[in-house]
Amino acid sequence: SPFEMNHKKDTLPDAFKGWCDVREVSEAHVKAVEQADAEGRYLIYSTDAHYAEVVRMMRVHPGLFDQPYVPINSRDGVMTGNPAKFDNTKARKLGVKFIDFEKTITDSTSILVQSGRLPKRHHRPIAPNSFFGLMSALFREQFLVF
Secondary structure (H helix, E strand, O other), rough: HHHHHHOOOOOOEOOEOOOOEOOOOOOOHHHHHHHHOOOOOOOOOOOEEEHHHHHHHHOOOOOOOOOOOEEEEOOOOOOOOOOOOOOHHHHHHHHHOOOHHHHHHHHHHHHHHHHHOOOOOOOEEEHHHHHHHHHHHHOOOEEEOO
16 A cells, blocks of 8 residues: 555554444445345445554553554654545445444454454563554454455
8 A cells, every 4th residue: 555655664654544343344234135225335434543543542452551652654753644534324324333433443452462463561562563463463353444
């Protein structure tokens, strides 16, 4: 992706991404099959969040709160990216109940720590340059998709 091309080692991308919870995707598939009037494509999109916001939410977990700070890859180290807004009205009309994004991150982080895919605070810290590996772990656990 474009932000990975300009990504500096040991920093977070200065980028917002569209996120959803895989449980929302599952619910949308079931509702689309069950409803006779469901047709076409549906955008399953919960929120836009900056990578720094995702990391902040993950650090709330008791097993990760003491992980080292990772700066944002921008000129002054602050968020400058712009969120994109997408319309998920069609999915809402289908009846998809979107899960609070913070709950998605909390649930995903808890499972990753419990399963040993993320080190607990008594282990060595996650290297800042392994951020993409951290995000990949979230996706492998299949609680987050984007």
